[in-house]
Amino acid sequence: MPPDHPAPDDEPVAQPVPGPKRSQRAELRETGRSSGRSAGRRRAGPSTQDTLAPLLAIVPGLRLMVGMVIAAVVILGLYVGRDVLLPVALAALLGFLLDPAVSRLKRWGMPRVLSVALVMVLALGALGAGAIYVGGQVTSLSAELPTYQNTIRQKLRHVKPYFNGPGVWDGAVKVLNTVETEIGQGDARTRRVQKVEVQEPTVKPIQKALELLSKVAEPLATTGIVFLFVVLILLDRSGLQDRLLRLMGPNTHMASDALDDAATRIGQYLRMQLFVNLSYGVPMALGLWWIGVPGAILWGILAAVLRFVPYIGPMASAVFPLTLAFAVDPGWSLLLWTLALILLLELLSNNVIEPWLYGASTGLSTLSIILAATFWTALWGPIGLILSTPLTVCLLVLGRYIPGMGFLEILLGSQAVFDPPEKLLQRLWRGDVDQAIDVASENIDQALSPKPSQHEQALAVTQFYDQVAVPALLIAAQQYRHSASPPQRQRLSEAVAMLLSGLQRHYRPAALTPVAEGQPPAQTVVCVGMQWDIDRHAATMAAHALRLHGVDSSTRAVSIETVLRQGDLSLYDGVRHLCICSFHSNPLGKLSQMCESLRLRCPQLHITVMLLGAPGRGPLRPATLGSMQADSAAYRISDLTALVVDEEPSDKDAA
Incomplete structure (x- = not known):
């Protein structure tokens, strides 16, 4: 931690070094030469930096345009090459799903080729068995569907009267139909068109077979390519990983971490997706079987499979059992029970x-x-809908590990882009007090139990002030000096004042214990800002925290600098403990002057300086405190509360 050092206004002013006296004529000649040299430099023309300034100003815009062009080219390539990229992406996804089983068999001592063969045979066998079972169930259900025609007709006959009443748009539709009919009749009167009937040539059976084969050939070819890619990926996983590492550049350590992160996230996502689908499909099958819907197991399997398709799959899987429940039961109870099961x-x-x-x-x-x-x-x-989440996970990993693509992590990630102090400060800069209060309340309530005591509430509020509010104002203090305009400072100051007022209303201190007769009066602490308005806000936070800890404390709206300049110290009559809050990075020189003035006029004061503008700094040395004429120093509000509460006289000591 950096040692204490004097303030800039304590440093001695450099004095001119005495030397031989020069004549006035020599000084004039020297002045003329220097002005001539400066004029010559001005006539020499603009410097290189001035020449390059316009070019440097357009670099961010050029970088953005180049990025947009590259993104457009990549998107166009993804669209044009979808016939080639789709099988590869599907194979990679299935490879992530099947590779853990292959790795497990290999660890058990089986060669990798046999492990891949066994896993593929089991996977294809499971798919084939499922297809055979589903085909049998569909065949039996299709054979039973004609028996439900009477039930469907009766239900539709009962429902039809509810839809035959006058609708909102019936009049408008009739008018449009009338206008269309009149226009058509007018055209028919003006011209007579000879009707021509086009007869399609009869299609031969072999042509029908070829058309059917052409429709089936494309998905079969895609399935075969995917199967081949999956086998190759599982056989040479380490080789493919090495090639990807080499393509990603010389930083193999970063590339290896990126690949491991992507594989872990995608594999975990697929396994969790499988568990989620099974936890939905199995209860669906059991519930439909208990309700009495035919083909319950089929609808459970279909629900588990279709949920791999985001958003559309769950809705599609619910249509089939609802339709069958509508067709089977003459009443409405089976349909309502099925709908309730799906919603649950x-x-x-x-x-x-x-x-x-x-x-x-x-x-x-x-x-x-x-x-x-x-x-x-x-x-x-x-x-693409099925692959959307794994592909986006890959983009997220690229944004996390490649510096030039960090914007992807910001756009796609679920983590907060701002720390709590920055998040609070952004709301305050905008003047959005409601959201700032929400951020503060959420942070404080996370540290509280369901029924917090007064002490727990005091600790939580003090912790929020130390870890969120003070760091936010510290950032604001730095921006005060560099980039903030007067209207922005005013808006920030008003927003902070409203935030602190809301927190004081929401987190109220308990009533102070009255002092019995004959006992010394309780400690009275006045917190005051040193100079800026954010210093005064820090004083408000300190006073609130002290009141929550049971200390009689208050704050003043006028800074100590203003009070000393006006010379009216009546505000501090009867005050025993004064805390001066400062966000300045090096306020020791100015604080020394203030403490000296206060000692001369109010010798009874116990002065504490709270240096919030120097976080992480070590405690002040006793010699420094003595030279400042201050009694104690603190760097956090919690340090101040501990200091004041420890100085409070206990009942035992008073007795």
């Missing part, structure tokens, strides 16, 4: 199971997931 499972899955299992597995914000789903669906269709 959706509520549990979205609000309990998914937050519990997912947690921070992907690190993506909710808005970025929705935007990513829209973006990848527009590029690659339904398959």
Whole structure:
């Protein structure tokens, strides 16, 4: 921690060094030469820095334009090359899902080739068995559907009267139909068109077979390519990883961390997605079986599979059991029970199971997931919707580990982009007091129990002042000197005053214990700012924290500098303890002058200086305190409360 050093206004002023006296004519000649040299420099023309200044000013704009052009080229390449990139992306996704099983078999001593073969056979066998079962269930249900036609007709006959009444737009629709009919009849009267009937040639069976084969060939070819890529990825995972590391540049350590992070996040996401879908599909099947909906197991499997498709999959999986419940039961109870089951499972899955299992597995914000789903669906269709979350996770990892793409982590990540002090300060700069109070209350309430005591509340508020509010005002103090304009300072000061007023109303101190007769009066502390308005806000925070700790304290709206300049110290009559708060980075010189003036006029004062503008600094040496004529010093509000509370006379001492 840096040692104490005197303030700039304590440093001695440099005096001119005595030397031989020069004649007035020599001084004039020297002045003429210096002015001539400066004029020559002015005539020499602008410097290189002045010449390059306009070019340097447009560099940020050029960088943004180049970035937008590169992004457009990449998006165009993703769209044009979707036929090639889609199988590779699907294969990589399946590789992430199956690689843990292959690695586990390899650790058990099985060669990697046999491990890959066994895993692929088991995966294809499971898919084939599921397809056979689903096909059988669909066949049996399609055979039973004609028996439900009478039930459907009766229900539609009962429902139809509710939709036959006059609608809101019926009159407008009739008018439009009338106008359209009149226009059509007018055209028919003006010209007669000879009707021509086009007869399509008969299609031969072999042509039908070729058309059907062409429709089936494309998905079969894509499936075969995906299967081949999955096998190759599982066989040579380490080789592919080495090639990716080499492509990502010479910093292999950073690239290795990025690949490991992406693999961990995507693998965890896929496993959690599988668990979430199973936790939805199994209760769905059991619930539909208990209710009596035919094909309950089929609808449970379909619900688990379709939930891999975000947003659209859950809605599509709910349509089939609801339609069948409508068709099977002559009444409405089966449909209502099915709807209640689906709503219950959706509520549990979205609000309990998914937050519990997912947690921070992907690190993506909710808005970025929705935007990513829209973006990848527009590029690659339904398959892009399935791949949207894993692909966006890869972009998030790139933004985290590549410095030039850090904006991706800011746009896509779920972590807060501002620390609590910066977050609070941004609300205060904008003058948004309501959101600032929300930030403060949220931070304080996190440290409180459901039924906090007065002491817990005092500690939580003091901790907020020390860890959030004071650092925020410290940043503001630095910006006061460099970039803040007078209107911005005024808006910030008013917002901070309203914030502190709201916190004092919400977190009220307990009533002070009255002093019994014959006992010494309680400690009375007055907190005052040294110079700036943010110094006065610090004094308000200190006084509030002391009151919460049971100390009789108050603050003054006028800074100590103003009081000393006006010479009216009646404000401090009867005050025993004065705390001067300062956000200046080096206020010791000015504080020394203030403490000396206060000692001369108010010798009874116990003076404490709170140096908030020097965080992390060590305690002042006794010699420094003595030279300042101050009794104590503090660097945090919690230090001040501990100092004052320890000085309070206890009941035992008073007795």
